Amino acid sequence: MKNNNIRFIQGNEACVEGAIYAGIDFFAGYPITPSTEILEHLAARLPQKGGKFIQMEDEIASMGAIIGASLTGKKVMTATSGPGFSLKQEALGYACMAEIPCVIANVQRGGPSTGNPTHVSQGDVNQARWGTHGDHSIIALTASNHQDVFKITVDAFNMAETYRTPVVLLLDETIGHMREKLVIPEPGELPVVERLRTSVKGGVDYHPYLPRDDGRLPMSDFGGEHRYNVTGLFHDMWGFPNNNPNVVGGLLRHLVDKIENNVNDICMYKEYWLDDAEYILISYGSSARSAIHLAKNRRARGIKIGVLELQTLWPFPTEMIREKCAGAKAVIVVEMNMGQVVTQVKNAVDNPNSVFLANKISGELISPEDIKSLLRMIQGKGV
Amino acid sequence: MKNKKFDFKDYIRQRFFPHIWCPGCGHGIVLSSLLRAVHELGLNKNEIVITSGIGCSSRISGYVDFHSLHTIHGRALSFATGVKLSKPDLKAIVPMGDGDALAIGGNHFIHAARRNIDITAIVMNNRIYGMTGGQFSPLSGCGKQATTAPYSTIDREFDVVDLAKSAGATFVARSTVFHANECKDIIKKGINHKGFSVVEILTQCPTYYGRKNKEGDAVQMMENYKTNTVKIGSKKLEKNPGLIQRGIFVEKNDVPEYCEAYDRIIETAMKGQA
Numbered sequence: 001m002k003n004n005n006i007r008f009i010q011g012n013e014a015c016v017e018g019a020i021y022a023g024i025d026f027f028a029g030y031p032i033t034p035s036t037e038i039l040e041h042l043a044a045r046l047p048q049k050g051g052k053f054i055q056m057e058d059e060i061a062s063m064g065a066i067i068g069a070s071l072t073g074k075k076v077m078t079a080t081s082g083p084g085f086s087l088k089q090e091a092l093g094y095a096c097m098a099e100i101p102c103v104i105a106n107v108q109r110g111g112p113s114t115g116n117p118t119h120v121s122q123g124d125v126n127q128a129r130w131g132t133h134g135d136h137s138i139i140a141l142t143a144s145n146h147q148d149v150f151k152i153t154v155d156a157f158n159m160a161e162t163y164r165t166p167v168v169l170l171l172d173e174t175i176g177h178m179r180e181k182l183v184i185p186e187p188g189e190l191p192v193v194e195r196l197r198t199s200v201k202g203g204v205d206y207h208p209y210l211p212r213d214d215g216r217l218p219m220s221d222f223g224g225e226h227r228y229n230v231t232g233l234f235h236d237m238w239g240f241p242n243n244n245p246n247v248v249g250g251l252l253r254h255l256v257d258k259i260e261n262n263v264n265d266i267c268m269y270k271e272y273w274l275d276d277a278e279y280i281l282i283s284y285g286s287s288a289r290s291a292i293h294l295a296k297n298r299r300a301r302g303i304k305i306g307v308l309e310l311q312t313l314w315p316f317p318t319e320m321i322r323e324k325c326a327g328a329k330a331v332i333v334v335e336m337n338m339g340q341v342v343t344q345v346k347n348a349v350d351n352p353n354s355v356f357l358a359n360k361i362s363g364e365l366i367s368p369e370d371i372k373s374l375l376r377m378i379q380g381k382g383v
Numbered sequence: 384m385k386n387k388k389f390d391f392k393d394y395i396r397q398r399f400f401p402h403i404w405c406p407g408c409g410h411g412i413v414l415s416s417l418l419r420a421v422h423e424l425g426l427n428k429n430e431i432v433i434t435s436g437i438g439c440s441s442r443i444s445g446y447v448d449f450h451s452l453h454t455i456h457g458r459a460l461s462f463a464t465g466v467k468l469s470k471p472d473l474k475a476i477v478p479m480g481d482g483d484a485l486a487i488g489g490n491h492f493i494h495a496a497r498r499n500i501d502i503t504a505i506v507m508n509n510r511i512y513g514m515t516g517g518q519f520s521p522l523s524g525c526g527k528q529a530t531t532a533p534y535s536t537i538d539r540e541f542d543v544v545d546l547a548k549s550a551g552a553t554f555v556a557r558s559t560v561f562h563a564n565e566c567k568d569i570i571k572k573g574i575n576h577k578g579f580s581v582v583e584i585l586t587q588c589p590t591y592y593g594r595k596n597k598e599g600d601a602v603q604m605m606e607n608y609k610t611n612t613v614k615i616g617s618k619k620l621e622k623n624p625g626l627i628q629r630g631i632f633v634e635k636n637d638v639p640e641y642c643e644a645y646d647r648i649i650e651t652a653m654k655g656q657a
Contacts, residue, residue: 026469047652052468052645057494061461064454064491068434068465071452072473076465094455222432222450222466223473229396229445231453240399240445241453 005184011175012037014146014182015079015105016045018153021185022192025051025074028065030058030084033117034173035107038079059084063091063104070100071230073195073221075157079105082115085124085131092166093132094232096255099209099217101160101195103153105169107176108285110363119363120173122285125340128168129314135252137259139266140168140314144288146182149175151190152268152311158193159266163258164217170313172336174286174365195219202226209251210237215258260315267320268311273299277306279375280325281358282345283334284310287366291334294368298375305375313341321348330378331355334371394418394428396448403442405513407601409560409586413478413507414443416563416584420570431474434463436488438480439514439588440507449476457487460495463502471642474574475502481522482512485541489521496550496579500641503573503580506543509588517591528595544632547581554580555633560587561608562629569631577640585612585627 007017015038019027027046029039039055046053052069056062059080066076080088085106095102108124110116124131128140139159141152149171156167198218200206202225211217220226229239234251236242259266272292274280283291288309298305308324310317325331325345331354333342339357346352358374360366376382387393395418404410421431431449435441437456444451450473454462459477467475484492484506495502511529512518519529524540532538547555554576558566566584573580587593587604598604613619615630 026465028465044652047645047649048656050649050653054464054468054645056461056464057490060458061464061491061494064458064461065465065468067454068452068462068467069469070465071450072466072470074469076469090455091458222452223429223470225429227428227448227450229399229451229453231445232455233453238398240396 005186007182007184008179009146009182010037010177010179011146011149011171012107012177013041014149015153015169015171016041017182017184018150019077019103019157020045020049021150021190022154022157023075024077024157026066026069026076027051027078028054028056028062028069029078029080030056030062032059032081032084034109034176035079035081035105037176038105038107059087060091063088066102067091067095067100070102071222075161076101077103077105079107081107081109081117082111082124083113085127089132093134093136095166096132096136096138097232098230099164099255100166101164102166103156103160103169104166105171108170108172116363118173120286120336120365121361121363122172122287122336122340124170125313125337128170135256137256138168138314139163139165139259139312140170141268141311142170142285142313143311144175144285144309146180148311150182150184154190154192155268158191161193161195162216163262164219165259170285172285197221198226200226207237208239209235211254211258215254215261263315263317266312266315267317269317269320270309270311271306271324272309273306274308274324275306276304278329279303279305279378280328280331281305281307281334281371282310282321282331282341283307284313284341287334287336290366290368290371294371294375297368310341316344316348318344318348321345322350325349329354332358332371332374332378334358334366336360336366389419389422391415391418394421394448395446399445402446404439405590407587407589408439409509409588409601409605410440410443410507412560412563413440413505413566413584413586414446416566417443417476417478417505417570418447419567420574423567424571424574426474430472431476432463432466433476433478434459434466435478436483437514438483438512440478440480441483443478457483458491459483460488460491460502460504464495464500467500467502468642468645471501476505476574477502478505478507481506481508481510482520485543485546486521493546493550496547496552496581498641499551499553499578499638501577501579503570503582505570505573506581506583507586508543508583509586509592511588511592513588513591517595543581543583548633551579552581552633553578553635553638554631556581556631557583557585557627557629559585559608559612559629561605565629572631576634577636578638
């Protein structure tokens with residue numbers, strides 16, 4: 001019997017399948033390489049299940065549209081790449097401030113500017129964290145294979161709803177365009193989180209921005225019984241603009257704490273052969289594939305090497321990394337940028353001098369050989 | 384509420400007052416016209432979403448007791464598009480300033496018009512950036528004084544009506560805050576119109592535009608709206624073609640509304656699945 005749940009597809013399609021599984025209702029986007037397939041596939045898939053798709057006039061409008069749709073109670077997403085991600089930043093900050101659940105996929109290409117549109121890069125790690133202005137916190141997830149792209153897309157929707165925050169999916173061109181197998185999980189196999197809605201009845205005061213003890217804010221859909229104000233200004237529990245120092249300080253602290261205090265729940269990673277590892281490769285996204293390949297190969301030659309593959313990049317899993325790397329002789333961060341995660345790793349570990357960067361910034365995928373030459377130098381074996 | 388006598392207190396959030404507008408500002412008349420329009424239409428407050436951007440005019444969204452979304456500068460129409468398309472039963476109203484609507488938000492303005500999505504855009508045109516202290520806007524026109532045009536403006540202005548028409552808006556009208564009843568009637572028609580409606584309302588900013596351009600105080604500026612404007616096609620235009628026309632310029636009911644068109648896409652897509 002034919003199994004329709006097994007596919008041979010691109011990573012961008014795996015992301016679409018994950019979004020459908022998570023219950024996406026609304027997508028707004030604008031064409032941009034290398035993320036366009038997400039837009040194209042959702043244009044076909046969403047109306048089949050009664051959802052809504054709209055191709056907006058630009059990247060900013062796409063971000064605005066998903067925020068508007070989220071407020072009517074819908075699960076929403078947009079997708080883009082570098083230049084588009086830059087354009088979305090102001091509205092992304094709005095979603096942080098107004099606490100609007102939404103998912104933004106950024107299939108990374110080379111930058112800055114128009115850069116290297118059809119080639120891979122991981123240069124937007126820091127932009128995902130600090131791209132919008134002002135202090136805030138953010139969740140950013142990534143994956144190195146299609147099964148995991150599917151899963152973290154579901155996780156992204158779940159976390160967006162749980163923490164009422166934008167969640168960035170940091171994919172990359174290699175993952176987005178590469179084809180490999182995906183087995184779509186059965187319904188119920190992965191948890192799907194629904195929005196927490198207020199139980200306050202109509203006619204009773206509802207405080208849209210008064211967090212519960214656990215920091216969560218039950219929502220009320222636009223069009224429902226509770227009429228309230230949503231603004232990007234600092235606001236009080238009613239959602240009204242307020243610049244009282246206590247209100248401003250309290251809200252900013254809440255926006256950061258609701259994410260940073262839950263770093264352990266948000267933190268996802270995979271580990272390979274770490275138990276006795278003297279050398280640890282830390283990587284994520286498509287570059288983790290080369291790291292895993294090399295580690296497997298070196299293990300076969302008796303070298304005690306392991307891989308820590310990060311799936312949550314923000315909030316950065318500082319504690320977890322410190323613990324995992326405590327016994328290592330050397331840590332090599334494998335990434336395709338000038339060293340965005342390596343800086344965080346140096347901050348995390350007890351001995352920053354033992355942390356090295358194996359990177360590639362040419363638009364080509366970093367190879368096991370690229371990592372191997374650095375490893376040999378560290379081992380004192382020459383290149 | 385239709386049968387009840389209009390009381391603005393039924394429609395505002397008193398907690399949010401006093402408002403931020405200067406004495407003599409025309410925006411309060413727009414607010415009042417909007418509330419009267421909503422009252423006369425007998426709309427349920429729960430079915431209205433008011434979405435605005437940034438600027439003096441955009442503060443309207445907070446003052447009214449509807450679902451209200453105060454967004455970022457220039458982008459209100461894109462947020463409203465998301466609200467409307469995701470829940471087409473809602474009435475979407477977007478009050479905007481001239482800079483908000485047609486400088487930073489110009490792209491969203493023309494595309495919302497092109498799509499003919501059922502949103503009522505109220506462009507409150509005071510020909511100046513008031514909130515930031517009196518910089519010229521794309522509606523100021525040439526030869527005006529502004530803090531960013533100390534030697535007078537050389538930027539030509541848009542005609543909101545012509546722009547909206549060309550971009551495909553299916554309801555286009557203009558009024559002024561002097562003509563408060565006309566204003567209310569036009570807003571009513573705009574809200575009732577199934578499609579993208581643009582209502583331009585000329586409203587005075589005595590603080591920054593009037594003072595700098597020696598147009599007098601608020602009363603004088605309102606007086607000017609009386610003398611400088613005429614109904615569409617008025618005979619006075621023959622003698623004085625420079626007069627600004629008021630009224631409904633476009634009212635087309637034969638263009639598909641975007642959300643309804645999308646519903647047919649859903650039908651087609653679902654058939655393909657069956």
